[in-house]
Amino acid sequence: MKNAEARFLPEKSLTEELMAAMRRIKTFGITYPRGYHRNLAGKYLKKGVRYPHILTIIGKPRINHHFFYSSALTRTGRLLDYGCGTGDNVRQLIRDGFPREQITAFDINRESIDLGFDLYRDREEIADLFVVSGTFPFGPEEFDTVYSASVIHVIADEKEFRNYCANACSALRPGGILFGSTLGIHEGAARPPGTRGPPRIMTKEQLAGSLTGTGFSSPEIVRREGVPGYVPESENLCVLEFCTKKQASC
Ligand SMILES: C[S@@+](CC[C@H](N)C(=O)[O-])C[C@H]1O[C@@H](n2cnc3c(N)ncnc32)[C@H](O)[C@@H]1O
Structure with missing residues (x-):
C-alpha cells in the first residue's frame, strides 16, 4: 500500500507504532527474534494496516x-x-x-x-x-x-x-x-x-x-x-x- 505511513497521526509512523506495539506486547511475556521488527515493518509498509488506530492500541486491552x-x-x-x-x-x-x-x-x-x-x-x-x-x-x-x-x-x-x-x-x-x-x-x-x-x-x-x-x-x-x-x-x-x-x- 503506497500511503501506509500517511494514514497515521502526523507525528507518528507505521514503523514507530509497530515498535511501540511490540514494546507493549513484550510486557505479556512475548519475545521477538532479532530482525523481527524490520521484517514486520517491511510487510506492513507494503500491505498497510486496515485500521491504523488499531496498531496504536494493540497491547492495551480495554x-x-x-x-x-x-x-x-x-x-x-x-x-x-x-x-x-x-x-x-x-x-x-x-x-x-x-x-x-x-x-x-x-x-x-x-x-x-x-x-x-x-x-x-x-x-x-x-x-x-x-x-x-x-x-x-x-x-x-x-x-x-x-x-x-x-x-x-x-x-x-x-x-x-x-x-x-x-x-x-x-x-x-x-x-x-x-x-x-x-x-x-x-x-x-x-x-x-x-x-x-x-x-x-x-x-x-x-x-x-x-x-x-x-x-x-x-x-x-x-x-x-x-x-x-x-x-x-x-x-x-x-x-x-x-x-x-x-x-x-x-
Ligand atoms: C476498530 S476495530 C475494533 C476491534 C476490537 N474489537 C478491539 O476492541 O480492538 C473494529 C472491528 O470491527 C470489525 N467489524 C466491522 N463491522 C463488522 C460487522 N458488521 N461484523 C463484525 N465485525 C465487524 C472490523 O473488521 C474491525 O476488526
Missing part, C-alpha cells in the same frame, strides 16, 4: 477496564467477541482465567486478526478461537455473552448497523448479556464538521434507543471521558460503555 468485566469473568456458557479485531480482548480473557474453550472471536475480515498473530506470535496456540466470514455465521441462542468493543462506531451503513445489533441479540440465549463500548458524544454536542474519525458517533440516548429497539432491555451506559488518539479534533468525544440483557426474544 475489556478488563469495562465496568461489567468482573461479572463477565464469572459467567458460564459461551462468549462471543463480535468484531474481535486483533484479538487483544480475547487474550485478556484467557489471561484472566475465562475458559478458553468457551470463547469465540469473530470478525468480517482477517487483517487485524493476522496483525494480532504477528505481534503476539501465538497463531498456533489460539487460531482455533477465531472465525472470519463475510456474513454472520452463528445460529440463534448459541451464546450466553456477547462482547462488542469499538465496532459500532466503525459501522457507517444503517442497515449493517441494524443487522449487527440484531445478530448480537439473536445469537444470545434469552437473558444473555451484551456488553461493550463505542465512541460517543455528549448530549446536545454536534460532531464538528470535518471531524476526522469513525463514522458513527452516538449520544447515550441514541445508543440506548438502538439497543432497546433491537430487543435488549434498558441498557446501563457509562460515559468515559478523554479518548486517547482522538484529540484534539474531537474533544467532545467520550467512550460509551454499555451492558444490556436480551429480552425473551428479539
Whole structure:
C-alpha cells in the first residue's frame, strides 16, 4: 500500500507504532527474534494496516477496564467477541482465567486478526478461537455473552448497523448479556464538521434507543471521558460503555 505511513497521526509512523506495539506486547511475556521488527515493518509498509488506530492500541486491552468485566469473568456458557479485531480482548480473557474453550472471536475480515498473530506470535496456540466470514455465521441462542468493543462506531451503513445489533441479540440465549463500548458524544454536542474519525458517533440516548429497539432491555451506559488518539479534533468525544440483557426474544 503506497500511503501506509500517511494514514497515521502526523507525528507518528507505521514503523514507530509497530515498535511501540511490540514494546507493549513484550510486557505479556512475548519475545521477538532479532530482525523481527524490520521484517514486520517491511510487510506492513507494503500491505498497510486496515485500521491504523488499531496498531496504536494493540497491547492495551480495554475489556478488563469495562465496568461489567468482573461479572463477565464469572459467567458460564459461551462468549462471543463480535468484531474481535486483533484479538487483544480475547487474550485478556484467557489471561484472566475465562475458559478458553468457551470463547469465540469473530470478525468480517482477517487483517487485524493476522496483525494480532504477528505481534503476539501465538497463531498456533489460539487460531482455533477465531472465525472470519463475510456474513454472520452463528445460529440463534448459541451464546450466553456477547462482547462488542469499538465496532459500532466503525459501522457507517444503517442497515449493517441494524443487522449487527440484531445478530448480537439473536445469537444470545434469552437473558444473555451484551456488553461493550463505542465512541460517543455528549448530549446536545454536534460532531464538528470535518471531524476526522469513525463514522458513527452516538449520544447515550441514541445508543440506548438502538439497543432497546433491537430487543435488549434498558441498557446501563457509562460515559468515559478523554479518548486517547482522538484529540484534539474531537474533544467532545467520550467512550460509551454499555451492558444490556436480551429480552425473551428479539
Ligand atoms: C476498530 S476495530 C475494533 C476491534 C476490537 N474489537 C478491539 O476492541 O480492538 C473494529 C472491528 O470491527 C470489525 N467489524 C466491522 N463491522 C463488522 C460487522 N458488521 N461484523 C463484525 N465485525 C465487524 C472490523 O473488521 C474491525 O476488526
